[in-house]
Amino acid sequence: MTYFRVASAYAARHQERITSRELADQAGVTAFLVRKDLGHLKDPDLDLDLELGTRGAGYDVNQLKERLSERLGLTTPWHVAIVGMGRLGRAIADYPSLIDYNFTVRAGFDIDPAASAGTTSVAVHPMSDLGHIVAKEQITIAFLTVPAEVAQEVAGRLGEAGVRGILNFTPTVINPPSGVHVESVDFMAGLKRLSYFLHAPGADDKPGSSR
Amino acid sequence: MTYFRVASAYAARHQERITSRELADQAGVTAFLVRKDLGHLKDPDLDLDLELGTRGAGYDVNQLKERLSERLGLTTPWHVAIVGMGRLGRAIADYPSLIDYNFTVRAGFDIDPAASAGTTSVAVHPMSDLGHIVAKEQITIAFLTVPAEVAQEVAGRLGEAGVRGILNFTPTVINPPSGVHVESVDFMAGLKRLSYFLHAPGADDKPGSSR
């Protein structure tokens, strides 16, 4: 996960190789751990022709990226919809990293499609078209950027529309409709973590007991 | 962390009490674990007058919130600045949950302050005023919403300006200036987690080996 981010950064700088220690420093963990985790990458294949990294010199950055992509499911392209085209939704619609990782925004939805006309490059549809467009554009993932009050309800409608995954940007805990996987991106969580570290007397550097 | 979110949700619905099992279901963990974690809350005090939750009936929601606030450092108000007033920065500036958690946005910064004039309620300053304003407004936390290419450089300048914590919204790994704690809010991380679960054959429900 984080490894992929680091590997991408190295690739962007045209570095060919990376050692476990470098990866570890960048990812904020120990080098032993990196090697253990990376060892798991080759398990699903079950063929023992490994040598993912070369002894002596580190790992091949591009090969590493490729393997991580496979594991994370980033090799097949995903179609996503953004539900709630407020400022946040529109900002995310043009987020440059999306295309890098094989996600394409196929549609936006809003109760008032006219309000965002001309401000973004994606087509914005009214909520009533949800089921229709999701099927037509083969959308599997939805970004939930609606006001917190309606998040749970909209999530339900997304489930009915046939969406398989929801990325929740609201500060609400939403319990997943059946057959739908929900992940949350909570600004507040990161912010709380930050204030925890700045405030705490014995501020450890490790994630610690912050559940 | 997540517990706080759940407790807040209960408080909003005017529920007075919550059991460990309810908390567990909402937070996606087991009830044993909730009780263990909550047990750690009273350690720093070292007084044994506990009874944080009452046996027989669950925990008092408001008391729980209060204790969690203390632990997370949410009792003292934080002054934050938003650096990079693009669409994302402006969207975050008016994010309603910020005030709920005692964070107040005191200033925005951008290379072109004029561009965002009139679109947001916070005062936007040029980057050159950084040190001055940070000191004047007693800003301890900065939100980094600049383009990824300049993120590392701006982070350095924030450190020099006296900021103690950075919440990084860019998809870059930035290594912290000395004395500064960095937390990242990465949309992509959540998205990758999502695609991992939707793609994986044996999609466990646990976080799993996704580092």
Next chain:
DNA sequence: AGGTGTGAATTAATTCACAGCA
């Protein structure tokens, strides 16, 4: 020398079982 792969040892996190209070 420099750096990976992996089994054994250590350490931490989770679960379980049950005592104790409302």
Next chain:
DNA sequence: TGCTGTGAATTAATTCACACCT
């Protein structure tokens, strides 16, 4: 009876040490 608090047992995650390739 219902639900918390906590020590013991289990399980998973991290670290360490060292063989082995380049």
